Each structure stands twice: as structure tokens, then as C-alpha cells.
């Protein structure tokens with residue numbers, strides 16, 4: 001997976017490559033799909049949600065430009081796979097999931113795997129997590145209609161926010177930097193994520 005899907009497509013970050021070699025992705029997918037765990041695509045993880053394609057996880061992680069001392073916020077814990085990859089690289093990972101059953105399952109697995117630097121919260125991640133702000137990096141793993149204001153506020157100066165922005169189906173992966181308090185935006189590439197629901201995301205199933 002790492003050679004053919006990640007290094008081959010140009011990911012050079014050694015920290016990302018090492019992290020993805022280390023985290024056992026098959027444990028984060030449902031038992032019935034384990035044989036597909038290392039395929040070049042996202043997979044369902046229950047409750048209508050998905051674990052992202054391995055390359056997407058690598059790309060988003062690399063785009064965060066992480067350092068080992070960093071504190072990162074992830075919105076959309078899902079299976080917990082992306083949280084584990086982040087936890088291999090940085091000091092602390094806070095992650096928020098709105099679906100209780102997914103959060104509980106991810107928490108159990110991450111504990112079992114020995115991750116002591118991942119902290120899971122249940123709630124509306126579109127509001128961020130003020131209690132532990134500011135963050136060096138914020139990663140949103142669901143598609144948003146716009147940049148949620150609280151997330152930008154909770155970024156440190158020179159912090160990075162990676163977020164898919166667009167409609168409910170198609171988005172553009174977007175990198176936001178906070179430079180002298182100002183928002184500097186860079187469009188990376190087109191992508192497809194499940195919707196970010198909540199106050200600063202999509203309001204309901206039809207909007």
C-alpha cells in the first residue's frame with residue numbers, strides 16, 4: 001500500500017511514510033472488509049460513514065506540515081485510523097466525532113493499540129474544541145460548505161487547517177494558513193467526502 005499508492009504518487013514526507021507503515025489499517029475496518037483494508041479506495045465503517053482512501057490520509061497528513069511537538073485537532077474520528085496516523089507523528093491529537101458508537105469503537109481500538117496521546121470527544125466538531133485550543137494543525141475529514149469560523153480562530157499563528165470545501169458531494173481539498181492573523185488559502189485538488197454536519201457545516205440531510 002505505502003509503496004504503490006503513497007510513495008509512487010509523490011508523498012515524500014518520511015514521517016508520514018513511517019506512520020503509515022506502522023498503523024495496522026486492517027484493524028480499523030469492519031471484519032467483513034478486512035481483505036480489502038489496503039485497497040486504493042475508501043471503505044464503509046458503519047453508520048453511513050467511511051475510512052478515507054490511504055492516499056488521502058497520507059496527503060492530508062503531509063499537508064499539515066507537522067512537527068513532533070505539535071498539538072493537532074481532527075474533526076471526524078470515524079474509525080480512528082487517521083487519528084492513529086497523526087498520533088505516530090505529533091505529541092497530542094484531539095479528535096471529535098458526532099456519532100457516539102463510532103467514537104466509542106475508535107476509542108477502544110486506540111486504547112488497545114496503546115495510543116496514549118489521542119483524546120476523543122463526542123460532539124459537533126464544526127465548532128472546534130475551544131478547551132484545548134490553539135492548535136498547530138486542524139484536519140477536517142468531512143466536506144464543509146465553507147471554512148468554519150471557530151476552526152480558524154482556534155488555529156495558532158502559522159497554524160495549518162486542511163479541509164474539503166464544496167457542496168455535499170464534491171469538494172476541493174483546501175489548505176488554510178494563519179499568517180499574521182490573516183487567512184491564506186490554497187486549493188489543492190478535487191475530492192469527495194461525507195458531509196460535515198453541524199452548526200458550521202451542513203444543517204440536515206437535504207440542505
Ligand code: SAM
Nearest residue numbers: 051076078079081082097098125126196197198
Ligand atoms: N478520519 C476518519 C477515519 O480515519 O476513519 C474518517 C472520517 S469520515 C470520512 C467523516 C467523519 O466525520 C464521520 O465519521 C462523520 O460522522 C464525522 N462528522 C461529520 N460531521 C461531524 C461533526 N460536525 N463533528 C464531528 N464529526 C463529524
